[in-house]
Amino acid sequence: MKDNLEGRKLVNQMDVKIETRDVQVFYGDTHAIKDVSVDILDKTVTSFIGPSGCGKSTFLRCINRMNDTIPSARVEGTLLLDGEDIYHSGIDPVQLRAKVGMVFQKPNPFPKSIYDNVAYGPRIHGLASTKADLDVIVENSLRRAALWDEAKDRLLEPGTGLSGGQQQRLCIARAVATEPEVLLMDEPCSALDPIATAQVEELIDELKQNFSVVIVTHSMQQAARVSQKTAFFHLGYLVEYGDTDTIFTNPVDPRTESYITGRIG
Numbered sequence: 165m166k167d168n169l170e171g172r173k174l175v176n177q178m179d180v181k182i183e184t185r186d187v188q189v190f191y192g193d194t195h196a197i198k199d200v201s202v203d204i205l206d207k208t209v210t211s212f213i214g215p216s217g218c219g220k221s222t223f224l225r226c227i228n229r230m231n232d233t234i235p236s237a238r239v240e241g242t243l244l245l246d247g248e249d250i251y252h253s254g255i256d257p258v259q260l261r262a263k264v265g266m267v268f269q270k271p272n273p274f275p276k277s278i279y280d281n282v283a284y285g286p287r288i289h290g291l292a293s294t295k296a297d298l299d300v301i302v303e304n305s306l307r308r309a310a311l312w313d314e315a316k317d318r319l320l321e322p323g324t325g326l327s328g329g330q331q332q333r334l335c336i337a338r339a340v341a342t343e344p345e346v347l348l349m350d351e352p353c354s355a356l357d358p359i360a361t362a363q364v365e366e367l368i369d370e371l372k373q374n375f376s377v378v379i380v381t382h383s384m385q386q387a388a389r390v391s392q393k394t395a396f397f398h399l400g401y402l403v404e405y406g407d408t409d410t411i412f413t414n415p416v417d418p419r420t421e422s423y424i425t426g427r428i429g
């Protein structure tokens with residue numbers, strides 16, 4: 165089976181944020197990602213869709229080296245961020261993860277105050293020299309995550325005391341506080357109700373002005389609503405990658421068509 169050609173199509177190189185070539189991921193003997201080559205654009209929302217177990221999360225986790233934390237995982241191939249090899253031995257994964265932030269399926273605030281959740285990254289990366297600077301970063305991050313109005317009078321209360329949707333926006337504020345360039349979101353709305361989901365989707369739309377956003381989603385409606393580019397994965401292969409409108413209305417590969425019409429998955 166061949167990997168997708170669309171992903172290799174030459175797009176304006178200036179717009180490419182993440183470039184991957186022939187990426188393979190193994191968990192022990194399981195070959196979970198096969199020959200994935202794709203150009204992910206800056207200031208764009210890209211959705212990863214596909215049936216359960218097709219490798220969406222595994223591939224997402226390659227982009228900030230989260231698979232490093234899984235002992236059986238092995239990544240091969242090339243992954244470049246702004247042309248730089250993120251698997252080069254000189255790259256510090258902690259610094260990389262400040263540049264490539266991540267939001268998980270279940271909101272996972274630290275058992276700390278709302279303020280300290282957001283201040284955590286800037287503190288460890290030395291982004292603020294004074295308390296006043298840190299206050300500004302915290303406020304701006306909460307504003308970007310559309311949480312400031314709800315949180316400003318309770319900054320010293322525990323983050324875990326917020327509602328599920330607010331906790332997820334807190335996690336987004338925490339991720340953007342280190343001024344990342346890429347934001348990875350692994351099913352960020354799956355634990356949220358429809359209202360909180362709509363708020364997070366609105367936020368994703370705003371975040372794309374500053375970041376390259378990559379979102380794994382099981383909801384094709386969500387992919388269609390939030391993303392400009394969509395990548396369809398099946399059995400570890402990237403089958404098709406292109407404009408979201410085209411993927412959903414006029415897919416090239418019959419496997420994509422089967423998935424979007426509900427025949428596989």
Ligand SMILES: Nc1ncnc2c1ncn2[C@@H]1O[C@H](COP(=O)(O)OP(=O)(O)OP(=O)(O)O)[C@@H](O)[C@H]1O
Pocket residue numbers: 191194196214215216217218219220221222223234236
């Ligand atoms: N930590 C792990 N150890 C071993 N195998 C794993 C691990 N994580 C994922 N896998 C396997 O790798 C393959 C891809 O899994 P992955 O979670 O990336 O798929 P997915 O498309 O994100 O699935 P889902 O939509 O169900 O979350 C599956 O066969 C899965 O069982």
